[in-house]
Amino acid sequence: MASVRKILGWASGSTGPLIGLLLLCLYLSFATDSFLTVRNFLNILDQTTVLGIMAVGMTYVILIGGIDLSVGSVLALSMMVMGFVAKQLGVPLGFAMALGVAAGALCGLVSGTLITYFRVPAFIATLAMMSIARGLASMITDGQQIVGFPLWFNDLAIVRYGGVLTATVAAMIVIFLLGWLFLRFRKEGRMVYAIGGNREVARLAGINVRKATLWIYVTSSALAGVAGIVLAARLDSVQPSSGFTYELDTIACVVLGGTSLTGGSGGIGGTIVGVLIIGVLRNGLNLLGVSPFLQQVVIGVVIALAVAADAFRDKAD
Numbered sequence: 001m002a003s004v005r006k007i008l009g010w011a012s013g014s015t016g017p018l019i020g021l022l023l024l025c026l027y028l029s030f031a032t033d034s035f036l037t038v039r040n041f042l043n044i045l046d047q048t049t050v051l052g053i054m055a056v057g058m059t060y061v062i063l064i065g066g067i068d069l070s071v072g073s074v075l076a077l078s079m080m081v082m083g084f085v086a087k088q089l090g091v092p093l094g095f096a097m098a099l100g101v102a103a104g105a106l107c108g109l110v111s112g113t114l115i116t117y118f119r120v121p122a123f124i125a126t127l128a129m130m131s132i133a134r135g136l137a138s139m140i141t142d143g144q145q146i147v148g149f150p151l152w153f154n155d156l157a158i159v160r161y162g163g164v165l166t167a168t169v170a171a172m173i174v175i176f177l178l179g180w181l182f183l184r185f186r187k188e189g190r191m192v193y194a195i196g197g198n199r200e201v202a203r204l205a206g207i208n209v210r211k212a213t214l215w216i217y218v219t220s221s222a223l224a225g226v227a228g229i230v231l232a233a234r235l236d237s238v239q240p241s242s243g244f245t246y247e248l249d250t251i252a253c254v255v256l257g258g259t260s261l262t263g264g265s266g267g268i269g270g271t272i273v274g275v276l277i278i279g280v281l282r283n284g285l286n287l288l289g290v291s292p293f294l295q296q297v298v299i300g301v302v303i304a305l306a307v308a309a310d311a312f313r314d315k316a317d
Contacts, residue, residue: 016309017256017273021280028284035287045169046157048279049234050075052172052272053227054246055253056179057220059271061122062254063183064195064216065263069126070111071224072246073133076239078104078225080137083146083238093153097229104225105218107133112217116210130247137240145239149232157234168230175223180268192216196263252303253278261310277302 029036054071061068082100085091091099107129114125156167165173183189194202195209203209224243232238257274259266281302285295 015258017258017270017277017306021273021277024277024280024284028280028287032284032287035284040283040287042160042164042169044276044279044283045172046166046234047283048275049157049168049172050227050231051246051249051253051278052275053175053230054220054224054250055271055275056175056268057216057223058250058254059179059257059259059266059268060192060216061220062251062259062261063192063263063266064213065199066115066122066213066216067126067251067261068111068217068220069123069247070107070129070133071220071227071250072243073130073137074104074107074221074224075228075231075243075246076137076241077107077133078228079232079238079242080140080146080240082229082232083149084140087146087148093150100229101222101225104228105222108218108221108224109214111221112214115217116214134240141240143240145237147237149236153233154236157230168233171226171230175226176268176272183267188212193264196265198264248303249278252299252306255310256302256306258310261307 025035034040054075058068058071078100081103082093082096085099086093086096111122111125111129114120114128115122158166160166161170183192191202191207191212194205194207195212199209228238228243231242235242253274254266254271255261255274256277257266257270257272259270278299281299282295285298290298
């Protein structure tokens, strides 16, 4: 097990969540007839694409000891920018998608600048951006949704190439892989851990902490923009209310995967486990016929237990 963790770059805290995921899958395999099927597993992957993509950026943010509460609203803003530019201004959809992601990245640039150069606490800066982005998303179309995109766009989330993966799931897998490779093999990835471990020591070691922090927030928001495009493809529409509370789910995925909220430990491998835990849990609760209201309670309890375990682990270290 230790050698596997070393290869994947997981934190030691990821072992528990991985075992928890396996036990959850084992229980649901016996509790329901339709859980342990290829079709259901592919459905889980489809349902986790949005959270999975955002969780990669959030992993970087939390690894440096930061927090980003704006990703759900940035997702909505990116969707609305794409939809407005494509439908109202007649810009080709491919270019409109790029503009949507760019709008997300711009939000991250503003948040990152407030945090790094104006010394605004990350919690406050991203909370402000959450409100700003949500307001702008609603202003673009006066709160109205936009529908009717080209068929090929919706097919990105529907057509299974080779009978297995949709384009949106493939995009999530590629982002997972690139995120893991960056942390594992690039010196900039090691800088992320150094900043999370001790910002002052990282600065004295020659790391440009401000620049690195700024670009991490830009990356997080840009990936939220990508997730917004993916969600638009799944829904075949865009609406300013999209992404509500997604920031909490995204943080939960990262923490469930063993990344410490204090920064410096964790990784993409653990985040993948966290994303799958949330996805499998929601899927299983649906298959068991659990009320949506009770599902919120169950997931909230799981998040609380994950944070408590993270705090206990930090004290033990």
